[in-house]
Amino acid sequence: MPRFTHLHTASGFSLRYGAAHPERLVERAAERGMDALALTDRDGLAGAVRFAKAAAAAGVRPLFGTELAVAPPEGGHPAPGAAPGTARRRGPVRGGAFIDESAARAVFLARDGAAGWAMLCRLVTAAHAATLPGDTTRPVLTWAALTEAVRAGAPDAVTVLLGPDSDPGRALAAGRPDRAARLLTPWRELFGDALRLEVVDHGRTGTGPGSLRLAARTLGFAVEHGVRAVLTNAVRYADPGQGPVSDVLDSARRLVPVDRHRPEARDSGERWLKDAHTMARTAERVAEAAGLGPGTARRLLEMTEETAARCRVDPEDGLGLGTVHFPEPRLVGAARRTAGRVLRSRCAAGMVLRGYDRRRKYWERMDHELDIIEHHGFASYFLTVAQVVQDTRELGIRVTARGSGAGSLVNHLLGIAHADPVEQHLLMERFLSKRRAVLPDIDIDVESARRLEVYRAIFDRFGTERVATVAMPETYRVRHAVRDVGAALGMDPAEVDRLAKAFPHIRARDARAALAELPELRGVDAEKYGPMWDLVEALDALPRGMAMHPCGVLLSDASLLARTPVVPTRSEIPHRDGEGGSPLPMAQFDKDDVEEMGLLKLDVLGVRMQSAMAHATAEIGRATGRTVDLDDPAQVPPGDPATYGLIRSTETLGCFQIESPGQRDLVGRLQPATFHDLVVDISLFRPGPVSADMVRPFIEARHGRRPARYPHPDLEEPLRETYGVVVFHEQVIEILRIMTGCDRGEADEKRRALSKPEIQGQVRAWFTGRAARRGYAPEVVERTWEIVEAFGSYGFCKAHAVAFAVPTYQSAWLKAHHPAAFYAGLLTHDPGMYPKRLLLADARRRGVPVLPLDVNRSAVAHRIELVSGS
Incomplete structure (x- = not known):
C-alpha cells in the first residue's frame, strides 16, 4: 500500500483561510490510512495543541509547521506580482479597508525535536513583531529576522518548502527560470539541504499557482538545479466539495464578494486531504507533464516521505505537553x-x-x-x-x-x-x-x-x-456566519443585516434547525437563499479572529x-x-x-466594586485623616450589628452581589444575621436553585416554620448548616464520601462526573453499589441519589460564595458607617446595575447631601466634603 504524508495543511486556525478544524483533519487522515500529518497554519501555531491531542488519540504522528510571508533579502528583487522589499502595496476594497496579501510565502516545518519547535516559535514571533497592532496587513518575516533566528538556533532545526507563492515559484510561473535561480540562491545559502521545492497540482489551467504547467516547471527546475522536491496538495479543507467554503473565507478575509465570472479567482475544489493513491497519480501526472519518467514521480513521493520522516517533534518534549513550567x-x-x-x-x-x-x-x-x-x-x-x-x-x-x-x-x-x-x-x-x-x-x-x-x-x-x-479565539456563530456568507454571495447588505439579527445567539451549525423550530424565524423563506445555509453551517466554530483574553x-x-x-x-x-x-x-x-x-x-x-471601595476608603482618609483597612477585623468587625441591620432592611442599593431587586427580595425573606447567611444567600440566588424550588424550603426551615429533614442521620453533619437542603458542591462531596467510604478526592471526581450525562449512569452504579455494601437501605440510597443527581443542575462552589461574601459584607459596612464615601466610590467607578440618578436619589434619601458642581472645588472623581462638624 502506498504511503503519503501531507506536508502543507492549513486548519481553521489559519484565520479566514483554512476551512477545517484540526481534529477533523486528523480524523480524515486516519480514515485514509495516513500514519503522519503536518499542520502548517498561516501566521501562527495556535492550532498545534489540539492537533497534537487529536493525533495522539488517532495514532497519527503529528508534524508541526507554519506558513509565513517572507520579505526578500534587502537589495534583492522580488518576483513578478510581489511587493518590493517589505513595502506593502495597498489596494482599496469595499468598506474603505486595505488588505495586502502580495508578500511571498514559505512553509517552515520543525525538525530536530524541541529545537525545531522553538525555531517555529521564534519565527512566528519575529513575523508578528514587525506588524503594528491593528494593522490590516498580514504579518511579514523580514529576511534579517529570518537570518538572525536561523543562525541563533540549532542547525537544521527546520525544513523549508518554497511553493507556488514563494518568490522562486512566482518567477517560474512568469516563465523566468533564470530569475528563479537567482532568487533561490539566498535560501540555499541559509538552509542548504533543508530546502525543498514544493510541487502543487490542483488541475488549474494556465501557469499560475495550482496549475499543472507550474507544477511541471517546478519539478523540472528542481531536477535541473539539484534541489530536493516534495509533493503537497496545499490542503485547506478535509473533504472534497468544500471549495465554496474556502471562497467564503477568502471573501471575508479580502473584504470583496466572490467573483462568479472569474473561475481562476475561486478555489479549485481540489485542496482537500487526498489519499495516497490519489497523490501518487498526481505525481505521475506532473512527472509526465515535465517530460520525466515514472522514476521521477517515484523519487518525488519518496522525498516527500523522507522529509516527513526527518520532521520529528515529540509533543511532550517540544511543546511541553504533560509537564509543568513555573517561574524559577x-x-x-x-x-x-x-x-x-x-x-x-x-x-x-x-x-x-x-x-x-x-x-x-x-x-x-x-x-x-x-x-x-x-x-x-x-x-x-x-x-x-x-x-x-x-x-x-x-x-x-x-x-x-x-x-x-x-x-x-x-x-x-x-x-x-x-x-x-x-x-x-x-x-x-x-x-x-x-x-x-x-x-x-x-x-x-x-x-x-x-x-x-x-x-x-x-x-x-x-x-x-x-x-x-x-x-x-473568536469563532463563527450563526450571526457572523450569515453576515460573511451573505457578503460573499453579494447579497444586499441591509437584507443580510436583517437576516443575521433575526437569529438568536446560537451556533452556526444549528441555523437550519432554528429556521424550522423557532417561531421568530418562521417568516424567513429558507429556500430563497439556496446554498447559503450549507455554507453557514460549514463555518460553525471556525476561528474568525484572535483576541486577547480579558484577564488571563x-x-x-x-x-x-x-x-x-x-x-x-x-x-x-x-x-x-x-x-x-x-x-x-x-x-x-x-x-x-x-x-x-x-x-x-x-x-x-x-x-x-474593589475600585469603588478603595476610592471610598481613600476619601475617608483624605477628609478625616483616618486610615480604614477593610480587611482588618479590628476595624471591620465580622458581626457588626449596624451592617447586618442595613442588609436585613433591604436598603442594599450599591452593595456587592445583593443590590438587584431579586436579591433584595431574597435578603428580606432570609434576614441574614451572620456571615454564613450571606454565603447561603449568594449561593441560592441563581437560576438553578430558584427553578428547583430550593429557596422556599430553606427559608422555612431557617425560620422554624418546618423541621430540617435529612436523607439519613449520617448526613446531618454536612447538611446541618443548610437545614437539610443541598446547596454547595462541598456538601455533595461529603455525602458521597460518607455513604460510599471513598476519600474526598474520589468524591470530587464523581461530583464532577455528574455534569456529564453520558457517564451519569456509571456514577449511579458506583454510588448505589458502594452505599448498599455499607448497609444503607435501598430507599435511602435511592432518595439520596435523587438529591445528588438533581444537584448537578444547581449546585454552587461554597468557596466561591465565601470569597464573594467578603466584599459583600465590606461594601455593606461602608454603606452603614461611611455612606458619603461609599456613594462617592459608587459614582466614580459605577460598579453596579443602577444608573447614577437612582444612586443619587438613594444617597439623598439616606441623608447624604449631594452638592452641586463647583468649578473651584470639584475634581474628576466624586469626592466627599465635610460641611459641618457632624
Whole structure:
C-alpha cells in the first residue's frame, strides 16, 4: 500500500483561510490510512495543541509547521506580482479597508525535536513583531529576522518548502527560470539541504499557482538545479466539495464578494486531504507533464516521505505537553532552599500571624494540604501566585482570591485568600486533590481601575521572557456566519443585516434547525437563499479572529518564548512615568491549550466594586485623616450589628452581589444575621436553585416554620448548616464520601462526573453499589441519589460564595458607617446595575447631601466634603 504524508495543511486556525478544524483533519487522515500529518497554519501555531491531542488519540504522528510571508533579502528583487522589499502595496476594497496579501510565502516545518519547535516559535514571533497592532496587513518575516533566528538556533532545526507563492515559484510561473535561480540562491545559502521545492497540482489551467504547467516547471527546475522536491496538495479543507467554503473565507478575509465570472479567482475544489493513491497519480501526472519518467514521480513521493520522516517533534518534549513550567524558584524567594521548604516555612509563619498556631486542627489541615501540593510538585505555583498578590498589595491595590482556591488554607496563610476555610467548612479537595493531575486554578480580583498596574508589576517581577497574556479565539456563530456568507454571495447588505439579527445567539451549525423550530424565524423563506445555509453551517466554530483574553496572564520559566509564539496586542501596559505604554504581548494559545502545556494561567479580574471601595476608603482618609483597612477585623468587625441591620432592611442599593431587586427580595425573606447567611444567600440566588424550588424550603426551615429533614442521620453533619437542603458542591462531596467510604478526592471526581450525562449512569452504579455494601437501605440510597443527581443542575462552589461574601459584607459596612464615601466610590467607578440618578436619589434619601458642581472645588472623581462638624 502506498504511503503519503501531507506536508502543507492549513486548519481553521489559519484565520479566514483554512476551512477545517484540526481534529477533523486528523480524523480524515486516519480514515485514509495516513500514519503522519503536518499542520502548517498561516501566521501562527495556535492550532498545534489540539492537533497534537487529536493525533495522539488517532495514532497519527503529528508534524508541526507554519506558513509565513517572507520579505526578500534587502537589495534583492522580488518576483513578478510581489511587493518590493517589505513595502506593502495597498489596494482599496469595499468598506474603505486595505488588505495586502502580495508578500511571498514559505512553509517552515520543525525538525530536530524541541529545537525545531522553538525555531517555529521564534519565527512566528519575529513575523508578528514587525506588524503594528491593528494593522490590516498580514504579518511579514523580514529576511534579517529570518537570518538572525536561523543562525541563533540549532542547525537544521527546520525544513523549508518554497511553493507556488514563494518568490522562486512566482518567477517560474512568469516563465523566468533564470530569475528563479537567482532568487533561490539566498535560501540555499541559509538552509542548504533543508530546502525543498514544493510541487502543487490542483488541475488549474494556465501557469499560475495550482496549475499543472507550474507544477511541471517546478519539478523540472528542481531536477535541473539539484534541489530536493516534495509533493503537497496545499490542503485547506478535509473533504472534497468544500471549495465554496474556502471562497467564503477568502471573501471575508479580502473584504470583496466572490467573483462568479472569474473561475481562476475561486478555489479549485481540489485542496482537500487526498489519499495516497490519489497523490501518487498526481505525481505521475506532473512527472509526465515535465517530460520525466515514472522514476521521477517515484523519487518525488519518496522525498516527500523522507522529509516527513526527518520532521520529528515529540509533543511532550517540544511543546511541553504533560509537564509543568513555573517561574524559577529564585524569583519567588526560594533561591537557597527548595520551593517546598520555603512554602512550608511561609505557611507556618502565616499560622503564627493569624493566631492559628495553637490549634491542632489547623496544623493538621496545613500538613494535609502541603502533602497534596508536594505530591504534584506545585509548590512554585503557590509561591508565584503569593508573590503576585504581595506585589499587588505593595502597590496599594486591593486584591483577593475568588473561586475554589478560597477553600485552601495554604492560600489563606499566604495571604492570597481572605476568609478562613476551616471556620467556613471549606474543602481543599474541591480545589485540588491527589487524584486531580491538573494545574490548580486561582483567580484574583483586583481594582478594575488599576488592573493594568498589576499586569505591569507581573512583567516587572518576572520579565517578558516569562510572561504573556492568553489568547481567546473568536469563532463563527450563526450571526457572523450569515453576515460573511451573505457578503460573499453579494447579497444586499441591509437584507443580510436583517437576516443575521433575526437569529438568536446560537451556533452556526444549528441555523437550519432554528429556521424550522423557532417561531421568530418562521417568516424567513429558507429556500430563497439556496446554498447559503450549507455554507453557514460549514463555518460553525471556525476561528474568525484572535483576541486577547480579558484577564488571563501566563507565567512560565525562561523557556516560554521557546514554547509559544508571542504577538503584540492593541492593549498597552502604561509606563511608570505615565508617558505612553508598551503593547501587551499575547501567546497564541488559549486557556485550555496553556493548561495542556503546563503553564501557569492566572486570571487577574478587574472588579469595579474593589475600585469603588478603595476610592471610598481613600476619601475617608483624605477628609478625616483616618486610615480604614477593610480587611482588618479590628476595624471591620465580622458581626457588626449596624451592617447586618442595613442588609436585613433591604436598603442594599450599591452593595456587592445583593443590590438587584431579586436579591433584595431574597435578603428580606432570609434576614441574614451572620456571615454564613450571606454565603447561603449568594449561593441560592441563581437560576438553578430558584427553578428547583430550593429557596422556599430553606427559608422555612431557617425560620422554624418546618423541621430540617435529612436523607439519613449520617448526613446531618454536612447538611446541618443548610437545614437539610443541598446547596454547595462541598456538601455533595461529603455525602458521597460518607455513604460510599471513598476519600474526598474520589468524591470530587464523581461530583464532577455528574455534569456529564453520558457517564451519569456509571456514577449511579458506583454510588448505589458502594452505599448498599455499607448497609444503607435501598430507599435511602435511592432518595439520596435523587438529591445528588438533581444537584448537578444547581449546585454552587461554597468557596466561591465565601470569597464573594467578603466584599459583600465590606461594601455593606461602608454603606452603614461611611455612606458619603461609599456613594462617592459608587459614582466614580459605577460598579453596579443602577444608573447614577437612582444612586443619587438613594444617597439623598439616606441623608447624604449631594452638592452641586463647583468649578473651584470639584475634581474628576466624586469626592466627599465635610460641611459641618457632624
